[in-house]
Amino acid sequence: MLKILLVVLVAFTFSFASKEVLLLHSYHKGYKWSDDISLEIEKRFKDEKDINLTTIYMDTKHIAGSRYLNQLGEIYKKQLSTRDFDLVIVSDNNAFDFAIKYHEYLFKDLPILFCGINNFDKAFLEQNNMKKYMTGVVEQVDLEKNFELILRMQPNLEKLVIINDKSKTGYAVKRDLRKVIEKYSKKINIEYIDNLDIDNLKKKVLNLNRKKSALLFVLLFKDTTGKFFTYKQSFKKIYDVSQVPIYGLWDFYLDYGMIGGLLTSAKAQGEAVSYMAMQVLNGKDVREIPIIEKSPNRYIFDYKELDRFDLSVKDILEEYEIINEPHDFFRKYTKLIVTIVIIISVLLIMIFSMKANIQRRKKVEKDLQNRIKFDKVLLDTLPNAIYYKNIDGKFLGCNKAFSDLLDIPKKEVIGKNARDFFPSDIANKNELIDKRLLKTLGKNTSEMTLHLNDNQMKHIIIKKAVYLNNDSSIGGIVCIMDDITEEVQQKQFLIQQGKLAEMGDMIAAIAHQWNEPLVELSAQVQDIQTSFLLGELKNSQVEEFVNDSMVQIKYMSKTLTDFRNFLKPSTKKVIFSIRNSFEEILEIMGKQLFYSNINMKINYKNDDLLIYGYENEFKQVLLNLINNAKNKILEKKTEEKYNLTINIEESKNHNKIEIMDDGGNIEANIIDKIFEPYFTTKKRGTGFGLYMAKVIVEDKMNGQITAQNRDKNVVFTIKLPKKR
Structure with a gap:
C-alpha cells in the first residue's frame, strides 16, 4: 500500500512540474524570419505558466563550418549540462542538421x-x-506557382530578373529553380544573378525596362565582395533603384516594397510547430505526430505596391491577403464617429479642468520669475567668474565676477566668442575642448595663465560642462x-624657500668642487714664482700656466652657473633630458658623494628619456632626494662603504625613476608622514624638502612620488606621464 501511495505521489508531483523547452535557431536575433517564428511560439506558450522557453541562436548567417559547429x-x-529539457525545437536547416549530428551528445x-x-x-x-525522435514542419517555396502568378499579373512581361545569394538556403532554391527556369525560359527572358556585388547589382536593376520587366527577389545576405546585409538593408538598396515590380518568396520582405506572391510564412511555420509542441508536452509520442510536408504558404500582397504599378489579383486568385489596404467608406465613417466621441469626451474633461490648470500655470510662472531673479543675484554674488555659451561658441551671458575680471560690461559679453576676450592660443585650446565636450556630453578641467590689460597675470x-535644454x-x-x-x-614661494633651505648643502658641494682646482692653481702659482726667482722662467711656461689656470677658472665658473640656474625658477614647461639633469646634479654633488664614501650608480634601462615639465624644479627634487640619502648615511659616522643606486626606465604610460640607498629604513610609524609640510626628523630641519618634492612632482608635473622600505633599502619612486 505504501509503495502505491509513493508512486501516486511521484506521478502527482511530476504532473505539476514545469516543462522546459529549448528553441535552437540557425540564425541570429534580429533576422526577421527567426524573430517571427519565435514570436508565434512565444505567443502560444504565453498563457502556459508551466512552460519555460529557452532560446539560443547559432548565428550561421555570419559564421559556419565544421570547426565552428x-x-x-x-x-x-x-551551457546546458545543468538543464533538463522536455522538448527541443529547431528552426531551419543548420539547426536541424546540428540537432541530428549532436543528438546523442546534447539531446539524448x-x-x-x-x-x-x-x-x-x-x-x-x-x-x-x-x-522515432523527430517530426515537424517542412518549408518549401513554390517556385512554379510564383512564376505562373507573375505571368498572369503581367501578361506583357518580357524579362524576369532573379536575385539570389550563395547561402545554404540560396543554393537550395537555386537547385529547384533550374527546372522551372528551363520550363519558362521559352516564354520570357530569365536572367539569374548571384555573382554581383551590390553596386553592380543596383546598376543592373536601374537599367530594367519599367513596363516589360520584373524582379524576383530570393535572398541577399552577402554579395560577392563578402559584405553582409540585414534582410532590410539588401532589399532597400534594390528597392531604392528599382522601377519595376519586385516579387518574393518569403513574407518578411512585405511592407518594405515587395509586391507579394505565394509566400513562405515564418509565422505559419511558428504557429504549426508550436501546436505540435503542445501535443508533445501534453504527453503525445512524437512518432504519432505526422510531418507536415506541404509548406503552409499563403498568397499575400502589399496594396501600396499593387497600386503603384497598377496591378490587380482580383481576377487571378480566389483566396489571398492584402496588407496596407485602405478602409472602405463605412469603416472610415465608423472610425470618425468613434474619434469624434473621444474628442468630445476629452474636451469636456478639459473644460472642467481648464480653470485649475490656468491658475496652476500662473503660479508656476510667478515662481519661475522669482527663481530667475534669485539665480541672477546668486550668480553675481559668487566670487568665481562664470559664463555660458551656445553650441556655436557665442556667449549667452556671464556673472559680475567675469565682467570685472575682463573689465567688460555684462551686456557687451553677449554674442561674442572666446577670441574676443582671450589670446588666440588660449582661444584655440578652449575651442578644441568645447568640440570634444559637445560630442561626449562630459566635463573638463583645464588650466590657463591669463595676462590682463593692467599687466596682471592670473x-x-x-571647469566646463555641457548643459541640456528642456x-x-x-x-x-x-x-x-x-x-x-x-x-x-x-607654492612657488615655498619652492624657493626649499631651495634656500638647501643652500647650505649646495655651498658645501661647491666648496668640494672648488677644493681641487684651488689646490691646482696654488701649485701652479708657486711653480711659476720659483721659476721666476731662479731666472728659469720661459715664455712657454707662462703660456702653459695661463692655459691651465683658465681651465680651472672656467670649471669653477661653471659650478657657479649651475648653482645660479638651480636657484632660478622655471617659468614654463619644456621637454628636457633625464640624463642631462642627473649629469648637472653630479657636477655639483659628485665629489661630495665620493668623499662621503658613497658609491653612486645610475642605471639607464633606455637610451635617453625625455620629460615634459619644469626643469629646474625637477632637478631640485632629484637634488633633495640625493642630499637626504647622503645626510642620512653621514649621520652613521662609520667607514663602511654605502650604495646609492638610481634606476631609470620607461613603461607604456610613464617614465619611472627609483632612487635607492642602503643607509637604513625609515621608521614604519613616520613613513606615511614624510611628505607632509613642516614634518622633519632633523634638529635643524625645515620640513620643506620632501613636501616641495611632492608639490613639484604631483601638482606641477602631474606625476606621483612615493617612498617605501624594501629589505634594508629606502626607495623613493617618481612616476611622470609621457608627453602626448
Whole structure:
C-alpha cells in the first residue's frame, strides 16, 4: 500500500512540474524570419505558466563550418549540462542538421520538432536513426506557382530578373529553380544573378525596362565582395533603384516594397510547430505526430505596391491577403464617429479642468520669475567668474565676477566668442575642448595663465560642462573660472624657500668642487714664482700656466652657473633630458658623494628619456632626494662603504625613476608622514624638502612620488606621464 501511495505521489508531483523547452535557431536575433517564428511560439506558450522557453541562436548567417559547429557543441554541452529539457525545437536547416549530428551528445532521448526545413527528405531521418525522435514542419517555396502568378499579373512581361545569394538556403532554391527556369525560359527572358556585388547589382536593376520587366527577389545576405546585409538593408538598396515590380518568396520582405506572391510564412511555420509542441508536452509520442510536408504558404500582397504599378489579383486568385489596404467608406465613417466621441469626451474633461490648470500655470510662472531673479543675484554674488555659451561658441551671458575680471560690461559679453576676450592660443585650446565636450556630453578641467590689460597675470582653473535644454537637446557649455594665482604664487614661494633651505648643502658641494682646482692653481702659482726667482722662467711656461689656470677658472665658473640656474625658477614647461639633469646634479654633488664614501650608480634601462615639465624644479627634487640619502648615511659616522643606486626606465604610460640607498629604513610609524609640510626628523630641519618634492612632482608635473622600505633599502619612486 505504501509503495502505491509513493508512486501516486511521484506521478502527482511530476504532473505539476514545469516543462522546459529549448528553441535552437540557425540564425541570429534580429533576422526577421527567426524573430517571427519565435514570436508565434512565444505567443502560444504565453498563457502556459508551466512552460519555460529557452532560446539560443547559432548565428550561421555570419559564421559556419565544421570547426565552428564543433565548438558550439562543446559550448552548449557546458551551457546546458545543468538543464533538463522536455522538448527541443529547431528552426531551419543548420539547426536541424546540428540537432541530428549532436543528438546523442546534447539531446539524448529528447523529442525534437523542426520547422523551416528546405529540401526535406524522410529517408534522411531513417538513415540517422532519428525517425522515432523527430517530426515537424517542412518549408518549401513554390517556385512554379510564383512564376505562373507573375505571368498572369503581367501578361506583357518580357524579362524576369532573379536575385539570389550563395547561402545554404540560396543554393537550395537555386537547385529547384533550374527546372522551372528551363520550363519558362521559352516564354520570357530569365536572367539569374548571384555573382554581383551590390553596386553592380543596383546598376543592373536601374537599367530594367519599367513596363516589360520584373524582379524576383530570393535572398541577399552577402554579395560577392563578402559584405553582409540585414534582410532590410539588401532589399532597400534594390528597392531604392528599382522601377519595376519586385516579387518574393518569403513574407518578411512585405511592407518594405515587395509586391507579394505565394509566400513562405515564418509565422505559419511558428504557429504549426508550436501546436505540435503542445501535443508533445501534453504527453503525445512524437512518432504519432505526422510531418507536415506541404509548406503552409499563403498568397499575400502589399496594396501600396499593387497600386503603384497598377496591378490587380482580383481576377487571378480566389483566396489571398492584402496588407496596407485602405478602409472602405463605412469603416472610415465608423472610425470618425468613434474619434469624434473621444474628442468630445476629452474636451469636456478639459473644460472642467481648464480653470485649475490656468491658475496652476500662473503660479508656476510667478515662481519661475522669482527663481530667475534669485539665480541672477546668486550668480553675481559668487566670487568665481562664470559664463555660458551656445553650441556655436557665442556667449549667452556671464556673472559680475567675469565682467570685472575682463573689465567688460555684462551686456557687451553677449554674442561674442572666446577670441574676443582671450589670446588666440588660449582661444584655440578652449575651442578644441568645447568640440570634444559637445560630442561626449562630459566635463573638463583645464588650466590657463591669463595676462590682463593692467599687466596682471592670473593663473586660472577652468571647469566646463555641457548643459541640456528642456527637450534634452544640447543647449551649450557653462564655464566656471577659479582664480588660483595666490595659491600658485604661494607654492612657488615655498619652492624657493626649499631651495634656500638647501643652500647650505649646495655651498658645501661647491666648496668640494672648488677644493681641487684651488689646490691646482696654488701649485701652479708657486711653480711659476720659483721659476721666476731662479731666472728659469720661459715664455712657454707662462703660456702653459695661463692655459691651465683658465681651465680651472672656467670649471669653477661653471659650478657657479649651475648653482645660479638651480636657484632660478622655471617659468614654463619644456621637454628636457633625464640624463642631462642627473649629469648637472653630479657636477655639483659628485665629489661630495665620493668623499662621503658613497658609491653612486645610475642605471639607464633606455637610451635617453625625455620629460615634459619644469626643469629646474625637477632637478631640485632629484637634488633633495640625493642630499637626504647622503645626510642620512653621514649621520652613521662609520667607514663602511654605502650604495646609492638610481634606476631609470620607461613603461607604456610613464617614465619611472627609483632612487635607492642602503643607509637604513625609515621608521614604519613616520613613513606615511614624510611628505607632509613642516614634518622633519632633523634638529635643524625645515620640513620643506620632501613636501616641495611632492608639490613639484604631483601638482606641477602631474606625476606621483612615493617612498617605501624594501629589505634594508629606502626607495623613493617618481612616476611622470609621457608627453602626448
